[in-house]
Amino acid sequence: MASASRRVEGICGGRESESMIDVFSKLPDQISHHILCLLAVTDLARFGCVSKRCRELCLSSPKLNLDEFSSVNTSTCYKRLELFTYLDRFLFRRGDNKIQSFRLRWYRHDVCEGEDEEAQCVCDCCASFRLFTWIENAVRCNVEVLDVAMNYQDEEERFLFPASVFLCGTLRHLRLHLNCTVLKTPLFAFQSNLKILELKNVDIDDGGGFFKWILCCCKFIEELSLEHVCVTQEISVESSSLKILNCSGFFLIDKCHINISCEKLEYIRICWVFDSPRNKSLNMFAPNLKSFKWFGSLMNHSNLGKLELLEVASFFLEPTLDILDNIVEVFHSLCRAKLFMLNEATIKALPLKELSSRPAPLCDTSSLCIEIGSFIDELIPAMVSLFRAMPKLCTLCIMLNPPSGAPTSNASGISMEYWKLQNLAFVYQLKHVAIELCHGSNGIELARYIIEYAPNLQKMVIVYSSQDKEKITRELEKSKMISNATIDFQEKSIKR
Template sequence: MMAQKRKSLATGSCEGEGLCTVNMIDRFSNLPEGVIHHILSDFVVKDLARFCCVSKRWRELCLSSPSVNFCGFNTDEMADMACELRLKLVNTLDRFLLSRGDNEMKSFCLFWDGHSDEELDEPCFCVNENFRINTWIQNAVRCKVEKVHLAVAYFDFEGEPIAFPSCIFRSSSLRSLVVEMPHTVFKTPSFTFSSNLKRLDLRDIIIQDEGFFKWISCSCKSLKDISLTDCEIYNVTIESSSLEKFDFFNYMIFETCHINISGGKLEEINVNCYHSPSSAVLKIVAPNVKRLLLEGNVKNDLNLGELNCLEEAAILMEPIVDEFDKVYEVLSSLCSVKVLVLNEATIKAACKEERVQVQLDEVWYLQMKIGSFTDDLVPAVVCLLRGTPELCTLYIRYKPTSLVPKYNTSRFDIEYWKMQNLGFISQVEDVTIELSAGFNGIELARYILEHAENLEKMVIRYLAEQSNDIGKLKESKMNSNPMVTFEEYERSI
């Protein structure tokens, strides 16, 4: 009895203080191996290294985990870490990979900040990190890795670009590759090898050889998604029968840059180019594209081809005064678009009073991102609304570029809006208007409230200084019985 009592007390103490480590380990170890590996997949290498010390069973599980994450290192700590400590860390990671052997690797994630001391005349021995990092990548390839995510700043002493390990492009198992490696050059892989890549995401890298994109066109027959962000690129020409999505985001592109994208399966294209030179060219041949984003300066030749399947588009360009023809041509090609987002500069450029209006008969959702509702903007907005007779949802969003309100914002009253005979007014059901300075926006809101016979919902957001005018707007005689909400908001850039 005394022995049983001691056992009972011991068990109670263990449960109360959370000391039943052995039982917890047994419960974890008895789970199916696939479930354990799924749990371990989110662990960084520091945690896996700790678990390796718990027991032989845990060590086997951690070393056979198909997910290896060399992440979780504090960036500031690594920047201040002495060379000796960095060397110990690198050696530890080497040993971890060596202990894994040839265990299959589903995913490999590496986030690493290189070390450099600018005060030194010669590189410290941390320069060897570059070789070790390349060895880790080679190890992942050898272990038949499927997903690779690399965010690496190599050690940079001489200032010369560093070649990206080409072995990764010879991997038949690789399906997804994300690379963010400044000062790193991508060279053209061998055309004799057919890649099974499905996703390629490159950020802040250098591609000087046009052959790299030719390799994508010829050797990546399974590629569905490609994204290029802030890369040093001169020309992009991709003709792909498998590509479904293409993203190009660059704030600075080069003088002779040509972007040519062609693909019968392309459904989504996002191109964002600011500060593009006058000689840059954008050509898109994607007859089945459904979603399109064009954002940035229009100082180039645009050739969008046929867009008969287009459903959603955001045209947020910043054309200069004499280039409205290009914007007008772009909007005129959106004959089938149903959801459309435009910014103020695009509206002004495409909808000049002396031009024939853009006809967008299929649009049922329209969002306009504008600053103050100035007098020179109102005719362009009217021209645009005339071309959207089937509009059901209208969102006029306030997107200012300055805290200083613009003047000349009160010329057009409700009588002006009545005279325009806008076809959408009988169709529109849902309206949101964010008001800015002046009365032009308020008068448009009044016109919609009083004449939209099918209006079901309207949200009017206003600035604090417009409170008195909003009080009068609330007294409008509505043509229907919509749910109307008034919300005060703060001015912002």
């Protein structure tokens, strides 16, 4: 660039050549910092070597990304230690300049073939101290967003995460994806300004103080995510501000009793799988809940309370015996949902007698999306009971997700006459339908029934595999001519 400027200087004046070189430096700090926020810290360091102005911008950048380190910097223990030393020096030179966002990614050093295994401990043994020092530096610089993900080589050793993070008054978003790390919140009361807290692969072993800290100190928290969190006490999530709760894969020693009391909670997602529902319960008070998603296993006792404002209920349960005994009490709490999303195991476990009762227990449901393996004969009666419980159904979506080894021979025993004899009220309300068809005629007969006997049907999308195209289009062509609805045939795309 310097040689180019000398060639240009003979034609243009010195002032013009200077402006060509220093365009970036003349930008306002806000725009410069926005550009620099897109750089990893190693690229930021290179930029800081260009000029004094660039160095000032580099050291005052409000967002730091300590991630995306290349193999040039991390391939050996010596290079990783050099990187440690550089980052120590870089953060020291920044001083107390405000850090708005601090992102840190650091993963253990995998031994390469031919590398001395004993030398690997040289860089990993000091990692926790150095990394926690950087985090405390970000806290000192009034960080607002702290995003940390790291692991260590020795998983038998447990590290205590810096408690100063929980005392940071400027922190708004805390995201920790760790392992071999224990969280211990301060015992004394103080006001935290956290709005979003995401925890993954951490140990909480502080005598229940963590959840008391959320209740007493986090008065503004709106989103809490606990994923693969190890706890030794009963879980009690109480908050007057929480709106979103994600609970996934708790690890407990013997029992699991979860209590949720959040008046403003609008969205909850639960995902866990247990060998046995014994000694496990869920008690919930969330009167303003709008979306409830549950994946995995049911508990021995589940009291969801009254969910009068529920709009979406998504239940994808595991095909285990505990579903049959425990789903009834869950079912009664979900009757107000406008949209239901269910998998095959859940449909089979639903109480058919209650679903077939009068009046229909799900009379407020207007949309249904189900995922099944195939239209086998054994599943059809359960689907009929489900349809009968939803007389106001306007939108229906049936997707296929066949497991390996699923039966294929018993999917052709249900005829068009069978569906006509059921006298299903929902068919007169249907407007939009999407159905995925495969082997067997059961699915085709259901599609025919809907096309010919749904007077208000506006559009139906039929998805098929390439090998079934000719058969499906031939079987439904006559029904298509009878209906005034738009029938859209779509070939299923093959996932690669």
